[in-house]
Amino acid sequence: MSEYLIEARNLVRTFGTRKARVTAVDDVSFGIREGEVVCLVGESGCGKTTTGKMITSLLKPTTGQVLYQGRPVWRPDGRKADDFKTYRLGVQIIHQDPYASLNPSHTIYKILSTPLLHHKLVASPAEAMTRVVELLNTVGLGPVEDFLTKYPHQLSGGQRQRVSVARALTVNPRCIVADEAVSMVDVSIRVGLLNILSDLKRTLGVTYLFITHDLAVAKFFAWEGRIAVMYVVSIVEFASTPQLINSALHPYSKALLAAVPEADPELTRHKQRLQLRSQDIPSLLALPSGCRFHPRCPFFEPGLCDVQRPELTLLEDNHYVACHVAARQAGVAGA
Amino acid sequence: METVTTLGPTSPPLSVRDLWVEYRAERGLVKAVRGVSFDLASEESLALIGESGCGKTTLGVALIRLLVKTARIRQGEVIYRRDGRAVDVLGLNPRELRRFRWRECAMVFQSALNAFNPVLRIWDQIHDTAQAHGMVSRDEVRRRAMQLLEQVQLDPRRVIDAYSHELSGGMRQRVLLAMSLLLNPQVLILDEPTTALDILTQRTIIDLLRRLKADVGFSMIFISHDLSTAAELADRVATMYAGTIVEIGPVNDIFYRPAHPYTLGLIRAVPTVTGEFEELRSIPGAPPDLIDPPEGCKFHPRCPYATPQCRTEEPVLQPYYGETHAVACFNVARVQQDTGDLGARFSQSLGDSIL
Ligand SMILES: Nc1ncnc2c1ncn2[C@@H]1O[C@H](COP(=O)(O)OP(=O)(O)OP(=O)(O)O)[C@@H](O)[C@H]1O
Ligand SMILES: Nc1ncnc2c1ncn2[C@@H]1O[C@H](COP(=O)(O)OP(=O)(O)OP(=O)(O)O)[C@@H](O)[C@H]1O
Ligand SMILES: [Mg+2]
Numbered sequence A: 001m002s003e004y005l006i007e008a009r010n011l012v013r014t015f016g017t018r019k020a021r022v023t024a025v026d027d028v029s030f031g032i033r034e035g036e037v038v039c040l041v042g043e044s045g046c047g048k049t050t051t052g053k054m055i056t057s058l059l060k061p062t063t064g065q066v067l068y069q070g071r072p073v074w075r076p077d078g079r080k081a082d083d084f085k086t087y088r089l090g091v092q093i094i095h096q097d098p099y100a101s102l103n104p105s106h107t108i109y110k111i112l113s114t115p116l117l118h119h120k121l122v123a124s125p126a127e128a129m130t131r132v133v134e135l136l137n138t139v140g141l142g143p144v145e146d147f148l149t150k151y152p153h154q155l156s157g158g159q160r161q162r163v164s165v166a167r168a169l170t171v172n173p174r175c176i177v178a179d180e181a182v183s184m185v186d187v188s189i190r191v192g193l194l195n196i197l198s199d200l201k202r203t204l205g206v207t208y209l210f211i212t213h214d215l216a217v218a219k220f221f222a223w224e225g226r227i228a229v230m231y232v233v234s235i236v237e238f239a240s241t242p243q244l245i246n247s248a249l250h251p252y253s254k255a256l257l258a259a260v261p262e263a264d265p266e267l268t269r270h271k272q273r274l275q276l277r278s279q280d281i282p283s284l285l286a287l288p289s290g291c292r293f294h295p296r297c298p299f300f301e302p303g304l305c306d307v308q309r310p311e312l313t314l315l316e317d318n319h320y321v322a323c324h325v326a327a328r329q330a331g332v333a334g335a
Numbered sequence B: 001m002e003t004v005t006t007l008g009p010t011s012p013p014l015s016v017r018d019l020w021v022e023y024r025a026e027r028g029l030v031k032a033v034r035g036v037s038f039d040l041a042s043e044e045s046l047a048l049i050g051e052s053g054c055g056k057t058t059l060g061v062a063l064i065r066l067l068v069k070t071a072r073i074r075q076g077e078v079i080y081r082r083d084g085r086a087v088d089v090l091g092l093n094p095r096e097l098r099r100f101r102w103r104e105c106a107m108v109f110q111s112a113l114n115a116f117n118p119v120l121r122i123w124d125q126i127h128d129t130a131q132a133h134g135m136v137s138r139d140e141v142r143r144r145a146m147q148l149l150e151q152v153q154l155d156p157r158r159v160i161d162a163y164s165h166e167l168s169g170g171m172r173q174r175v176l177l178a179m180s181l182l183l184n185p186q187v188l189i190l191d192e193p194t195t196a197l198d199i200l201t202q203r204t205i206i207d208l209l210r211r212l213k214a215d216v217g218f219s220m221i222f223i224s225h226d227l228s229t230a231a232e233l234a235d236r237v238a239t240m241y242a243g244t245i246v247e248i249g250p251v252n253d254i255f256y257r258p259a260h261p262y263t264l265g266l267i268r269a270v271p272t273v274t275g276e277f278e279e280l281r282s283i284p285g286a287p288p289d290l291i292d293p294p295e296g297c298k299f300h301p302r303c304p305y306a307t308p309q310c311r312t313e314e315p316v317l318q319p320y321y322g323e324t325h326a327v328a329c330f331n332v333a334r335v336q337q338d339t340g341d342l343g344a345r346f347s348q349s350l351g352d353s354i355l
């Protein structure tokens, strides 16, 4: 048995035609243990959703492999593995955009009962109803009767997001990929939704790949788990959440942590900043050579960083970093 | 009509009194702004915070009277002052209004990032705006535009002839800021200026706004549902709930000594990135229906401090701590007992920053 419930191995994904091809995700590898939370953070366009979609097989990797319970999801010829269905039901996604992902012409009851009946997870419509009521209660949508006959457009953003959670739960998944699941939700109800997701971890042992651009949310949700920081197309740092928050080693992670405004006036106004050499986010059409962060990095070393791509390397306990300078400082050669 | 009065040197540029705005909707009247009063001091930065739908944008738009046709200002007063003149904004005729917007009070709209005309170059958009507001000399507009683009830390030559789709979100936001300053307004209203932006871009905009305000010297109202931007940029913060200001005060008072249960709830629901793990508490329930709001205090159905009085009587803003902090709540004393941990947060951040 593998150490991981789900694992990404050297995932690469390109988009476009042969003439204009862009790489959106390049050589991404990580594993998530059963019951663990791994957060994927990074700025817009860095490839978080693309990675999440490959993990759930909504996108096929251009190269690389996804493993579920230690077994490859894709066969060498590119077809689905024999036990693909177990994996497909075991790993569910909550989409970034709750407006686009719920069928607008279906009632909440229909949205939730369809997968139950389709996958024969319930024996009868009556049983489906019981289960739908249970699910709505789990995600805190009550009084349940009010919601069963409503359509998605009749719900607020937060309520719709909870329906998305409930739908992901219909098939009793062991792993949920939550893509910006709370980002569109107001602060006043965000914590409630995060707590619902946390409770699922405690009571049902759900494993999470939690995608967010919000570092504060990542810290709160994954305090006992790990955070992977992505910078254009690849992971640059992967560590336990407290390590990452308190002692990040990659210059990009440090820059993010230093830049993020805090909901605490004194704290936020006295934070140390890290000055970058450039504000420009590289285009996928012309990715920088060597380390992709080198044109912006304050610790840039010519002849090294712009020539050689640093690999994600173990620098401390459970702490992986892709940076030549950080590796040297940690006394690890050959990053 | 403009009225001329003699004003003291400390008169605030903007005074809003008992402002009510409603929308006509199928189900009835949406009471989006209900009895809002505040002053905006000279060169001050005031943050309006509150959850989605509480009326922040409506209030901002009402101040420059750009409301949609289905909206109506039911009552209230908006007084604008500059150089010893006072202007009754709600009494301005269309011609005077056009002058007032941009020259006196400019607004950068929520989601304006997507509002650029895709077939026009940045220069054409700036020129059109300037012309519409009576700046006729092409050369002068060009000079001013280049200067402003430089001031918002863009490379003017590269940006001025670009199309908006060639610019990143952060660059577009900076162009918008530059445009809003074109006619040298005294008051700037910014609706969610950093919301759609990445962390590093947000940081650039925040630092830029702080610098611009110091250099140019305008007053600023900025609307944000994001508490951290308010913590970072505001001199004073006003919390809105269900169309009205329920608490207003200096930024440190609001964050470390909040007196309204809703403000306290918001602050307790937002994690900081720096520091150890903190438990967060959510605010129960959902935002009120503004067509048929609850009786009494609009927050009472979600409020852990609510008493029978709150269910029937709506509290009004009253001075709470000194002259600058006001709150609309009957149970301030009990709320205060629960804010001790935030005070501790305050001394801790101060301690850290001294180290
Ligand atoms: N179907 C597609 N065709 C072409 N390019 C795509 C496609 N899907 C994604 N991309 C590109 O791949 C890159 C990564 O996109 P992705 O959606 O994974 O980013 P993200 O990190 O989730 O960003 P966000 O935080 O904005 O959601 C982007 O540059 C995007 O434009
Ligand atoms: N054109 C309109 N017709 C009817 N109701 C409207 C209209 N525009 C806004 N509203 C309602 O008025 C209330 C206040 O809306 P407003 O946009 O001012 O809120 P907001 O605080 O800016 O919210 P957000 O944070 O989502 O931008 C909301 O309940 C909204 O649904
Ligand atoms: Mg995404």
Ligand SMILES: [Mg+2]
Residues within 6 Å of the ligand: B056, B057, B058, B110, B191
């Ligand atoms: Mg708004």
